[in-house]
Amino acid sequence: MPGHDINYVALAGALDPLRRGDGPPAPPLNLLGDYGGGGMLLVVGILAALFERSRSGAGQVVDAAMVDGVALLTTLLHGMRAEGLWSDVPGGNILDLGSPFYNVYETSDGRHVTIGCGEPQFYAALLAKLGLDDDLLRGQSDPAGWAAGRARLAAVFKSRSFAQWRELLEGTDTCFAPVLTPGEAPGHPHNVERGTFVEVDGVVQPAQAPRFSRTPPGPLRSSSDGDDTADVLAGWGLDRSDVAGLLPYGDATTGAV
Numbered sequence: 001m002p003g004h005d006i007n008y009v010a011l012a013g014a015l016d017p018l019r020r021g022d023g024p025p026a027p028p029l030n031l032l033g034d035y036g037g038g039g040m041l042l043v044v045g046i047l048a049a050l051f052e053r054s055r056s057g058a059g060q061v062v063d064a065a066m067v068d069g070v071a072l073l074t075t076l077l078h079g080m081r082a083e084g085l086w087s088d089v090p091g092g093n094i095l096d097l098g099s100p101f102y103n104v105y106e107t108s109d110g111r112h113v114t115i116g117c118g119e120p121q122f123y124a125a126l127l128a129k130l131g132l133d134d135d136l137l138r139g140q141s142d143p144a145g146w147a148a149g150r151a152r153l154a155a156v157f158k159s160r161s162f163a164q165w166r167e168l169l170e171g172t173d174t175c176f177a178p179v180l181t182p183g184e185a186p187g188h189p190h191n192v193e194r195g196t197f198v199e200v201d202g203v204v205q206p207a208q209a210p211r212f213s214r215t216p217p218g219p220l221r222s223s224s225d226g227d228d229t230a231d232v233l234a235g236w237g238l239d240r241s242d243v244a245g246l247l248p249y250g251d252a253t254t255g256a257v
Helices: 005-011 031-056 066-073 075-082 120-130 143-157 162-169 189-194 229-235 240-246
Strands: 102-106 112-116 176-178 197-200 203-206
Touching: 005 031, 005 066, 031 066, 102 143, 112 162, 120 162, 162 176, 229 240
Parallel strands: none
Antiparallel strands: 102 112, 112 176, 197 203
């Protein structure tokens, strides 16, 4: 049957947990199926096969199916279910926004911020910043009180603007982060300091990742289809005089298109 990211994520059991309340699941764009369970795990498979080949001298097929990959990414959920620590009821678990201390909250101007302070010391720091009592901290591990806790925190976060919460909480031990748009993310101080985004020919885009201490990647550059075809073929051992017959266009001697 034909299919795409959203189908594979659903079939693997990873889409249903992405619900909040009685609403439908919210697919995480195509990051989970195409890129996470698909592309990223394919890279892991290729690297593992290359490492094994260096020992055995034999090649093999790398079978990387997106449904398999996404299912593998849900290993934690299956482990928690087996221990009775995960409920299939949406919004009843820490990771699916069931708790007050690991959640997304709306600000007074309609923006959103995130809180991920699962550790008691960080939750205590947040409650102190919000001016809330320690009773929420004492009930942190009791799901029976989570709904009331969420309501209390939601009311507080609605009392100030997005900018005001950033000014108060960024740089503190509260596990806080603003929900930034793709246009805003490159300008955040953390991303600027890390060089998380770069600009190539006027186009802002993510920088290479991961990074290596001994063999850092070269700078990104723009290109168009076929720019490096002649050089690549020559690098594979083909004589440049033979390359011309393989290219649908361009000058095989210079690589120009």
